[in-house]
Amino acid sequence: MKSILITGGAGFIGSHVVRRFVKRYADYHIVNLDALTYAGNLENLKDIENRPNYHFEKADIVDAAAVRKVFEKHRPDGIIHLAAESHVDRSITDPLAFVRTNVLGTVNLLDEAKALWGDNMSEKRFYHISTDEVYGSLGDTGLFTETTAYDPNSPYSASKASSDHFVRAYGETYEMPIVVTNCSNNYGPNHFPEKLIPLFINNIVNMKPLPVYGDGNYTRDWLYVIDHARAIDTVFHEGVIGETYNIGGFNEWKNIDLVKLLCNLMDSKLGRPEGTSEGLITYVKDRPGHDRRYAIDSTKIKNELGWEPSVTFEQGLAETIDWYMENEDWLRNVTSGDYQSYYEEQYDKR
Numbered sequence: 009m010k011s012i013l014i015t016g017g018a019g020f021i022g023s024h025v026v027r028r029f030v031k032r033y034a035d036y037h038i039v040n041l042d043a044l045t046y047a048g049n050l051e052n053l054k055d056i057e058n059r060p061n062y063h064f065e066k067a068d069i070v071d072a073a074a075v076r077k078v079f080e081k082h083r084p085d086g087i088i089h090l091a092a093e094s095h096v097d098r099s100i101t102d103p104l105a106f107v108r109t110n111v112l113g114t115v116n117l118l119d120e121a122k123a124l125w126g127d128n129m130s131e132k133r134f135y136h137i138s139t140d141e142v143y144g145s146l147g148d149t150g151l152f153t154e155t156t157a158y159d160p161n162s163p164y165s166a167s168k169a170s171s172d173h174f175v176r177a178y179g180e181t182y183e184m185p186i187v188v189t190n191c192s193n194n195y196g197p198n199h200f201p202e203k204l205i206p207l208f209i210n211n212i213v214n215m216k217p218l219p220v221y222g223d224g225n226y227t228r229d230w231l232y233v234i235d236h237a238r239a240i241d242t243v244f245h246e247g248v249i250g251e252t253y254n255i256g257g258f259n260e261w262k263n264i265d266l267v268k269l270l271c272n273l274m275d276s277k278l279g280r281p282e283g284t285s286e287g288l289i290t291y292v293k294d295r296p297g298h299d300r301r302y303a304i305d306s307t308k309i310k311n312e313l314g315w316e317p318s319v320t321f322e323q324g325l326a327e328t329i330d331w332y333m334e335n336e337d338w339l340r341n342v343t344s345g346d347y348q349s350y351y352e353e354q355y356d357k358r
């Protein structure tokens with residue numbers, strides 16, 4: 009039996025990875041290690057929580073002793089590391105939180121893996137999930153490839169770039185079998201409504217303003233989270249040790265075009281007159297250091313491992329909207345408590 013530790017498994021991308029692994033690999037011992045911060049939610053895993061191959065451990069990766077206990081108990085052969093602070097706006101107001109979780113937390117995990125595996129690293133794997141933001145910002149043309157130089161601009165992307173470097177350093181220095189993927193913007197069910205798509209879905213439902221940063225002409229490449237989880241499964245099992253793979257949707261959208269599409273889809277789903285949601289669009293002060301364009305070339309993973317997106321953007325977005333509308337309780341629960349004050353604070357600042 010293979011023991012697999014998935015960090016951040018109660019979060020957005022992590023929960024889709026945990027669900028996929030628990031359902032597909034009945035003979036694996038799957039451990040979800042999560043600190044259950046504001047963005048982690050065990051509700052995301054209700055449908056699989058009683059499966060015999062699933063185990064949950066509440067621990068913060070910043071706490072090395074707590075991580076060690078989990079390692080000693082479950083003795084993982086493979087680690088899929090997704091736990092991270094992930095919101096760029098939060099990193100601008102509290103960079104240290106990102107250093108702690110994303111840098112220190114990652115090094116703690118690497119150290120515990122090294123201690124557990126010792127000299128016997130064959131058949132082991134440390135897989136770090138990272139972001140295309142480490143490459144910085146593009147002009148109107150070009151794509152990030154695996155050889156693009158790192159050039160992070162936000163405290164968030166600087167912390168992820170740093171953690172990528174530590175993972176690679178453990179590969180070089182201690183011969184740890186590592187693999188890294190850098191992925192574009194994800195969307196889909198269970199996405200915390202601080203990020204563009206779920207925030208705007210929530211605001212449209214509640215007829216609240218849609219705060220578009222700057223001129224709205226910022227470009228992102230969007231990938232359905234379920235396709236990302238499938239890519240992670242592929243890289244975990246078939247990716248070549250020491251390699252980096254870029255993952256993206258070849259699906260670039262300017263924010264304002266995406267927001268207008270979302271508005272139109274929501275109006276028709278909610279039975280509201282055309283143009284109702286677009287009327288909520290409010291241009292607000294820009295995000296400091298806002299990266300203009302991300303666009304990623306995922307040819308390598310397609311050619312070498314046979315992965316490519318399976319869901320079109322129109323299909324994925326429609327499924328996402330349906331999910332939020334069918335899961336009002338989930339949305340209400342995650343937007344209660346501190347959420348409101350966080351949201352208002354962000355909005356007031358602009």
Ligand SMILES: Cc1cn([C@H]2C[C@H](O)[C@@H](COP(=O)(O)OP(=O)(O)O[C@H]3O[C@H](CO)[C@@H](O)[C@H](O)[C@H]3O)O2)c(=O)[nH]c1=O
Pocket residue numbers: 094095096097138139140141191192193194202203204205207219220221222226227228263295302
């Ligand atoms: C929340 C919010 C965002 N935006 C803009 C900022 C960005 O250009 C775009 C998407 O913003 P966000 O949803 O915050 O995502 P972004 O900053 O691109 O980063 C995401 O995508 C990255 C991958 O590229 C991940 O590594 C990050 O964890 C993830 O948060 O929309 C707005 O115009 N208004 C908003 O209220």
